[in-house]
Amino acid sequence: MLAHDDITIDPALADLYRDLHRHPELGFQVHRTAGIVADRLGSLGFDVTTGVGQTGVVGLLRNGPGPVALLRADMDALPVKEDTGLDYASTVTTTDQDGKTVPVDHACGHDLHTTCLLGAAEVLAHDTASWSGTLLLVFQPAEELGAGAQAMVDDGLYTRFPKPDVVLGQHVAPFPAGKIAAHPGPAYAGSDSLRVRLVGKGAHGSMPQASIDPIVMAAATVLRLQTVISREIPSTATAVLTVGSVHAGDAANVIPGDAELQLNIRSYDTDVRQHILDGVDRIVRGEAATAGAPQEPTITEIERFPVVVNDPVALQKTLDAFAAWLGADKVMDPGAGAGSEDVGIFATAAGAPLSYWLLGGTDPSLFTTGDMTDPALRTVPSNHSPHYAPVIEPTLTIGVSALVIAARTWLPPA
Incomplete structure (x- = not known):
């Protein structure tokens, strides 16, 4: 058994992590993973409910009087x-929600999140003298779609189970394993992904006068969209607008009838977000009108993540416990990040404070200073990269221990 202070971690968790990594599942299709989670929680004495928000799993363990702590992992x-x-x-391929055959990889580390929470569940279930209250463990599908947390809430998470007094969770990140990082207040950006369809008029490539070229329309739109951030948003505000996909046509000598853009907006402030969305709408419609488009363009939402806001008081309480355990030099403030998460939905829906931190998962030997200024942060593989994979140790041990310590901090013995 591996030990960290008084926390004993089953070494078989590493094999579970490797198994989950070999068998990734997309979105709401996490049937195998959810089955493993349910079986393990049941064997530990948790009351287990499956199929929450389609494929989510909830484990409930009551241990006398006290508050309710929700610990969340995405799958x-x-x-x-x-x-x-x-x-x-992973060598897995599957059919995605659009019917396309795609490869699948745990390139964001959710397999590690799931393993860590199962490990913490085991520690806490076997040591009920160290805490009092109620553990509400939430294993969530479809975080990458920005839909899983809301699906679980909409499926009666807080009418079927106790409302939490705090929401706790972590996300592995590409900084040194053995360290933890968190930022109070708006910690992770809100994200809006949009699909824009511009309609023109197709023609032979030799007869542009017979067309209304949607590619030219799209190019003008892409360029104009950049001015929303550079010329309309105050320099003190933080926001990003990225056009990540442009598609039109299939042949060099054919002017197509339409073009599609996919774009993503990251922001931290609701007024800034709305200004950007209004600007996108104005520019897309304006460029279509200027080009003489035969019909209005369409703008549809692909996915949306709200801003993740860490409650400063709740976060500090958790981080103080981490500092006492790991040492203050191992706990960092990374500043606000532009990544997005839907974990905050659990806190907002419950009216509970959120305490959410980053877990270092990269080989420490690759870093020099080991803090958020380290040059290696620009070169090591990051989440969503095909090259990203956390080192199993000490990441797994620290991840399990962090969840256990956070739970004990919020659920002290009576």
Whole structure:
């Protein structure tokens, strides 16, 4: 058994992690993973409910009087072809929600999140003298779609189970394993992904005068969209607008009839977000009108993540416990990040404070200073990269221990 202070961690968790990594599942399709989670929680004495929000799993363990702490892990993977060279790398392909065959990889580390929470469940279930109250463990599907947390809430998470007094969770990140990082207040950006369809008029490539070229319309739109951030948002505000996909036509000598853009907006402030969305709408419609488009463009939402806001008081309480355990030099403030998460939905829906932190998962030997200024942060593989895979140790031990310590901090013995 591996020990960290008084926390004993089953070494078989590493094999579970490798198994989950080999068998990733997309979105709401996390049937195998959810089955493993349910079986393990049941064997530990948790009351287990499956199928919450389609494929979510909830484990409930009551241990006398006290508050309710929700500990959350996400379970889904990404449509990415893994290129890590690991002997437990994924070779899985599946059909996505659009009916396309895609490779699947746990390139964001949700397999580690799931393993860590199962490990923490085991520690806490076997040591009920160290805490009092109620553990509400939430294993969530479809985080990558920005839909899983809301699906679980909409499926009666807080009418079927106790409302939490705090929401706790973690996300593995590409900084040194053995360290923890968190930022109070708006910690992770809100994200809006949109699909824009511009309609023109197709023609032969030799007869542009007979067309209304949607490619030119799209190009003008892409360029104009950049001015929303550079010329309309105050320089003190933080926001990003990225056009990540442009598609039109299939042949060099044919002017197509339409073009599609996919774009993503990241922001931290609701007024800034709305200004950007209004600007996108104005520019897309304006460029279509200028081009003489025969019909209005359409703008549809692909997915949306709200801003993740860490409650400063709740976060500090958790981080103080981490500092006492790991040492203050191992706990960092990374500043606000532009990544997005839907974990905050659990806190907002419950009216509970959120305490959410980052877990270092990269080989510490690759870093020099080991803090958020380290040059290696620009070169080591990051989440969503086909090369991303956390080192199993000490990441797994620290991840399990962090969840146990956070739970004990919020559920002290009576």
